Amino acid sequence: xxxxxxxxxxxxxxxxxxxxxxxxxxxxxxxxxxxxxxxxxxxxxxxxxxxxxxxxxxxxxxxxxxxxxxxxxxxxxxxxxxxxxxxxxxxxxxxxxxxxxxxxxxxxxxxxxxxxxxxxxxxxxxxxxxxxxxxxxxxxxxxxxxxxxxxxxxxxxxxxx
Amino acid sequence: xxxxxxxxxxxxxxxxxxxxxxxxxxxxxxxxxxxxxxxxxxxxxxxxxxxxxxxxxxxxxxxxxxxxxxxxxxxxxxxxxxxxxxxxxxxxxxxxxxxxxxxxxxxxxxxxxxxxxxxxxxxxxxxxxxxxxxxxxxxxxxxxxxxxxxxxxxxxxxxxxxxxxxxxxxxxxxxxxxxxxxxxxxxxxxxxxxxxxxxxxxxxxxxxxxxxxxxxxxxxxxxxxxxxxxxxxxxxxxxxxxxxxxxxxxxxxxxxxxxxxxxxxxxxxxxxxxxxxxxxxxxxxxxxxxxxxxxxxxxxxxxxxxxxxxxxxxxxxxxxxxxxxxxxxxxxxxxxxxxxxxxxxxxxxxxxxxxxxxxxxxxxxxxxxxxxxxxxxxxxxxxxxxxxxxxxxxxxxxxxxxxxxxxxxxxxxxxxxxxxxxxxxxxxxxxxxxxxxxxxxxxxxxxxxxxxxxxxxxxxxxxxxxxxxxxxxxxxxxxxxxxxxxxxxxxxxxxxxxxxxxx
Numbered sequence: 001x002x003x004x005x006x007x008x009x010x011x012x013x014x015x016x017x018x019x020x021x022x023x024x025x026x027x028x029x030x031x032x033x034x035x036x037x038x039x040x041x042x043x044x045x046x047x048x049x050x051x052x053x054x055x056x057x058x059x060x061x062x063x064x065x066x067x068x069x070x071x072x073x074x075x076x077x078x079x080x081x082x083x084x085x086x087x088x089x090x091x092x093x094x095x096x097x098x099x100x101x102x103x104x105x106x107x108x109x110x111x112x113x114x115x116x117x118x119x120x121x122x123x124x125x126x127x128x129x130x131x132x133x134x135x136x137x138x139x140x141x142x143x144x145x146x147x148x149x150x151x152x153x154x155x156x157x158x159x160x161x
Numbered sequence: 162x163x164x165x166x167x168x169x170x171x172x173x174x175x176x177x178x179x180x181x182x183x184x185x186x187x188x189x190x191x192x193x194x195x196x197x198x199x200x201x202x203x204x205x206x207x208x209x210x211x212x213x214x215x216x217x218x219x220x221x222x223x224x225x226x227x228x229x230x231x232x233x234x235x236x237x238x239x240x241x242x243x244x245x246x247x248x249x250x251x252x253x254x255x256x257x258x259x260x261x262x263x264x265x266x267x268x269x270x271x272x273x274x275x276x277x278x279x280x281x282x283x284x285x286x287x288x289x290x291x292x293x294x295x296x297x298x299x300x301x302x303x304x305x306x307x308x309x310x311x312x313x314x315x316x317x318x319x320x321x322x323x324x325x326x327x328x329x330x331x332x333x334x335x336x337x338x339x340x341x342x343x344x345x346x347x348x349x350x351x352x353x354x355x356x357x358x359x360x361x362x363x364x365x366x367x368x369x370x371x372x373x374x375x376x377x378x379x380x381x382x383x384x385x386x387x388x389x390x391x392x393x394x395x396x397x398x399x400x401x402x403x404x405x406x407x408x409x410x411x412x413x414x415x416x417x418x419x420x421x422x423x424x425x426x427x428x429x430x431x432x433x434x435x436x437x438x439x440x441x442x443x444x445x446x447x448x449x450x451x452x453x454x455x456x457x458x459x460x461x462x463x464x465x466x467x468x469x470x471x472x473x474x475x476x477x478x479x480x481x482x483x484x485x486x487x488x489x490x491x492x493x494x495x496x497x498x499x500x501x502x503x504x505x506x507x508x509x510x511x512x513x514x515x516x517x518x519x520x521x522x523x524x525x526x527x528x529x530x531x532x533x534x535x536x537x538x539x540x541x542x543x544x545x546x547x548x549x550x551x552x553x554x555x556x557x558x559x560x561x562x563x564x565x566x567x568x569x570x571x572x573x574x575x576x577x578x579x580x581x582x583x584x585x586x587x588x589x590x591x592x593x594x595x596x597x598x599x600x601x602x603x604x605x606x607x608x609x610x611x612x613x614x615x616x617x618x619x620x621x622x623x624x625x626x627x628x629x630x631x632x633x634x635x636x637x638x639x640x641x642x643x644x645x646x647x648x649x650x651x652x653x654x655x656x657x658x659x660x661x662x663x664x
Contacts, residue, residue, distance in 0.1 A: 007592075007593050007594040008326070008329070008594070010593055011329055011332075011593035011594065011595050014589075014593065015332045015336070018336065018339075019335075022339050022354070025353075025354055026353075029351055029353060030349070030351075033623060034618045034623030034624075034625065035618055035619060035621075035622045035623030036619070036623075037348075037614075037615045037618065037619075038349065039346040039348070039349045039351040039353055040353075042342065042610075042611040042614065042615075043339060043342050043353065043354075046335050046338055046339050046342075047339065049335055050332055050335040050336060050339065053328060053331060053332040053335065054332060056328060057326075057328050057329060057332065060328070070594070072592050072593065073592070075592065076381060076382070076384065076385030076588075079380070079381045079384035079385055080381050080585065080588055083377055083380060083381055083384075083560060083584065084377070084581050084584055084585060086557075086560055087377070087560065087563075087564055087577060087580060087581045087584065088577075088578070088581055090561075090564045090577065091564070091568070091574045091577035091578060091581075092574075094568065094574065094577075095568075095574045097574075107565075111561060114557065114560060114561050114564065115557045115561065118556065118557040118560045118561075119553065119557055121381075121384050121556075122384055122552075122553050122556075125553065129553075129554075130557075133554055133557060133558075134557075137557070137558055137561055141561070141565060145212075145565060145569070149212055149215060150215075151569045152572060153565075153568075153569070
């Protein structure tokens with residue numbers, strides 16, 4: 001059996017999987033009946049509907065011809081991992097992780113880290129340019145969010161502030 | 162005249178210095194993101210929502226609305242000068258607008274887009290003001306069954322009129338509805354799908370989803386593509402004003418575009434994108450005068466009509482939101498979120514309970530449109546300079562504003578992790594060819610739909626036939642079914658695919 005549309009095949013599988021998971025999860029709550037719906041009723045309905053839709057999408061992807069097979073193509077691992085990593089590091093540096101005793105380093109440090117890590121997602125980034133960008137962003141964010149909007153952020157590392 | 166007294170309340174609110182300022186900020190930001198390819202109004206409004214907590218609700222909504230219609234103006238600049246749609250709704254403007262720029266007529270093209278948008282914006286605002294009260298009257302007759310049926314119609318409409326695979330779009334809606342149910346169930350107090358994580362019992366924040374899927378997801382897929390060769394016609398913008406001949410050709414096109422755009426904006430699922438496509442298609446059907454430049458080679462009608470239509474559509478898509486509380490597209494879904502943050506329940510009661518907010522917002526749109534003409538035509542040089550900013554300086558800033566914005570909503574790092582997760586999911590959607598906009602609509606409507614379904618069935622004692630025996634509800638469901646059938650008819654199906662694939 002040939003997959004005629006790779007994108008549809010895998011998205012169908014995804015919808016089926018997630019639909020079944022939600023429907024199964026919904027049965028652990030009280031489902032009830034039409035007139036007295038429990039918390040599980042609506043999610044169970046939707047979960048089943050989504051699983052059915054997923055099945056139809058997968059089925060069609062095996063039957064209906066498409067131009068060029070609708071390939072998913074290469075995953076852009078590099079941008080994906082650097083952007084998400086930048087996001088995670090920002091969170092850890094900004095407020096720390098009390099559960100494993102990582103102290104907060106504050107917003108300024110976090111902004112420099114985020115700018116550098118996310119810039120690495122693209123080919124041909126330069127240290128000097130990125131440093132300038134990070135400085136501009138740090139000063140701008142300090143003025144906009146801390147001075148102007150008065151948001152409550154840890155700004156400086158724990159040993160200074 | 163009731164309309165006049167309403168509008169005078171509105172202008173009274175909108176003309177206060179603070180609201181004028183926020184309107185201006187919204188318009189500038191809107192133009193900015195409209196000009197810059199790679200960031201759209203959904204991600205921007207999501208980023209700015211947390212910053213509007215401190216503002217009075219009217220000012221917050223005025224600013225956010227300004228971003229939405231401002232983006233329609235800015236998007237056309239990029240489309241004409243760089244042949245890249247700054248906004249998805251200016252995709253068709255690229256075709257003739259860029260050709261005009263190549264022939265050294267960038268100025269008239271920009272003027273046609275700007276003036277057409279202004280005219281359409283004014284008409285759209287008037288239609289909004291005139292249609293809102295009667296529709297609100299109607300909305301008060303709605304019971305839970307009607308609301309449920311209306312939401313079904315809205316959701317179906319949203320996917321039927323959107324591009325891409327219909328089945329996948331419906332599946333994305335259902336996924337959105339399910340994600341909307343995460344958290345504590347209001348009726349039983351049971352925390353659903355929260356995996357015993359305390360933060361999840363409050364539900365997933367829609368800001369997190371919007372930023373992750375629209376912000377991070379798009380950045381990642383933009384970076385994955387090799388950088389485009391950009392050819393910017395910066396030096397050639399001279400002589401802004403169109404010739405007399407241009408005006409003669411433009412005027413009927415602007416009128417047609419405005420009319421079509423206003424009508425399509427009101428429909429569920431309508432709004433700026435669809436309006437622009439339809440207006441361009443219509444313009445191509447209208448017979449050309451002898452000696453007119455053919456379409457695709459720089460016809461001014463091909464710029465004026467879609468640009469008027471997308472602005473009119475952007476304006477009138479506020480009608481379902483303000484009168485029924487039902488968002489017709491993803492941006493409006495965010496506006497629902499913005500209203501709830503400020504403790505305003507969107508729906509027909511807004512007009513009576515918060516008249517100054519309702520009419521103030523409408524009046525501000527007219528003022529905003531006037532501001533945008535000034536911002537976009539005489540100051541065009543400034544925006545052109547922005548086009549030369551490389552993406553490599555932009556995307557780290559977007560990542561940063563998403564992260565800061567989402568942290569400030571609850572001062573909790575948990576939200577930052579969630580944005581990261583939704584960023585990965587968003588990229589997965591891009592790879593699998595699943596449009597994320599219906600997901601956001603479903604997410605906003607999920608809890609509302611469950612609540613209305615529950616009430617409707619409680620009143621009918623579990624009898625599902627209530628949805629077809631009440632005439633209004635039956636009519637709405639019938640319309641939804643009709644829409645589905647029409648799209649699935651083979652002849653129309655092919656046309657629809659053609660319309661979105663074309664160009």
